[in-house]
Amino acid sequence: MSGTSCGICTRLVGDRLALCEVCGRTLVDALLAVPSLLADLETARSGQARIAEGRAGGRSAEAPLPIKDTSSEYRGRGVRLLGERDAVALSTALHGWARVLADHLGAEVPIESRALAVLAVNARHTRGSAEAPALVHEHRLRNGGRVRDSHVARRMAAHLITPVQTDERLAVWLASHPHELRQLEAAEQAYHDIVNATGGLRRAIDRPADHRYLGRCAVQLDDGATCAANLWAEPDATWARCPRCRVQHEVARIEAAATRAAREMLCTMPELLHACAAVGSPIARRTGYRWAAEGRLARRAWLIRSRAGVRITDRHEGGAVPVYRVGDALELARRETSERGSTA
Known part of the structure; x- marks a missing residue:
């Protein structure tokens, strides 16, 4: 054959x-x-x-x-x-x-x-x-005839x-x-x-499920490339060892850098709400959408999925989704909390 x-x-x-x-x-x-x-x-x-x-x-x-x-x-x-x-x-x-x-x-x-x-x-x-x-x-039978009903589990x-x-x-x-x-x-x-x-x-x-994800290892290897291995930490660990280059990383320093970087993120509303909660400043879903509708939370750009992939642009096109800066939402939440405290 x-x-x-x-x-x-x-x-x-x-x-x-x-x-x-x-x-x-x-x-x-x-x-x-x-x-x-x-x-x-x-x-x-x-x-x-x-x-x-x-x-x-x-x-x-x-x-x-x-x-x-x-x-x-x-x-x-x-x-x-x-x-x-x-x-x-x-x-x-x-x-x-x-x-x-x-x-x-x-x-x-x-x-x-x-x-x-x-x-x-x-x-x-x-x-x-x-x-x-x-x-x-x-x-089942309906009006003397046999019919098929379909419903979603x-x-x-x-x-x-x-x-x-x-x-x-x-x-x-x-x-x-x-x-x-x-x-x-x-x-x-x-x-x-x-x-x-x-x-x-x-x-x-x-x-x-029982580990915290810390991102990828940023250590420069001997050949000039970045290690880029995934870093995980035990729930209460203060240090995490890279599984590839074996370098130890301080968990608090990585998480602090991630929190600073998070402020610059451009996110859709669901992603923004999760990011705010992750850095310790949770915002109610209804509040986030209300801020956006009232224009208090400024739209920074549009996220577009196309044949070329996913991109963020200043132009509004069909199917585009608004994205917002996490830092803007955190600052707005801080101001509202401060104002409520001053009027108490």
């Missing part, structure tokens, strides 16, 4: 495609996991739960900042949210390979299709498994009220063409881009 070797595992591929069926299935599984990964990322960023062993657990007693100071990387002041690099890499891969597959099929991606939205919502809580359907179907309802993101739609659209993905000349590259991106995002989200 003649054939070609799979570009990933070197198995013999009888239909002479770039990927074998096993690796093609791995690619599809990674795509179907995207909606649940993005939902878990939002949960982790908003501080509603901690993620461990692939599941959302109870609220952590600690509220670690879901950010990393990126000043050394960008030669200036800056921060990055938990999983931001991996989320951007995944978004870029999904948009890019969706265009490639659409060209291969000679078709357009039906991005506004209701079917894609339904598939994405299903995948959020089933994690791509067909064994955990989103809808419960019941057959109560535990899954929260997943359905969150708007479906473009990245989720692209992922399930790609996953719905398993054979065509294996037909692509660059299928091996598509596999690496998507599987690696989803793997990186999963590692960022599934952080140890």
Whole structure:
């Protein structure tokens, strides 16, 4: 029997495609996991739960900042949210390979299709498994006829009220063409881009539940590169040792630097509220949105998700979400607290 070797595992591929069926299935599984990964990322960023062993657990007693100071990387002041690099890499891969597959099929991606939205919502809580359907179907008699009623399982309802993101739609659209993905000349590259991106995002989200995340190690190695290994600290630890370069870091100093960096963050409102709570100045959700509506909390820019990825711009475009500076909210909260104290 003649054939070609799979570009990933070197198995013999009888239909002479770039990927074998096993690796093609791995690619599809990674795509179907995207909606649940993005939902878990939002949960982790908003501080509603901690993620461990692939599941959302109870609220952590600690509220670690879901950010990393990126000043050394960008030669200036800056921060990055938990999983931001991996989320951007995944978004870029999904948009890019969706265009490639659409060209291969000679078709357009039906991005506004209701079917894609339904598939994405299903995948959020089933994690791509067909064994955990989103809808419960019941057959009953009505007006002398047999009809089927469908309703959403109560535990899954929260997943359905969150708007479906473009990245989720692209992922399930790609996953719905398993054979065509294996037909692509660059299928091996598509596999690496998507599987690696989803793997990186999963590692960022599934952080140890009993440890505090401190960001990445900033130690310069002998070859001039930055260590960049993830740093974790025990709940009451004052020092944390880097698992890669073995340098010890003072936890209080890292957390103080993260708190200072947090003031410069540009965040959507849910992210801003969590960041304020994490630095010890919680702001009620209703208060934050009221400040924004009244113009007291100034909008600093717009966050836009596009085929090129995620970016922040001064221009308002379709689908843009307003972002606010954390330091502005903290200062506004301090002034209100001071004013209430002076009138007491």
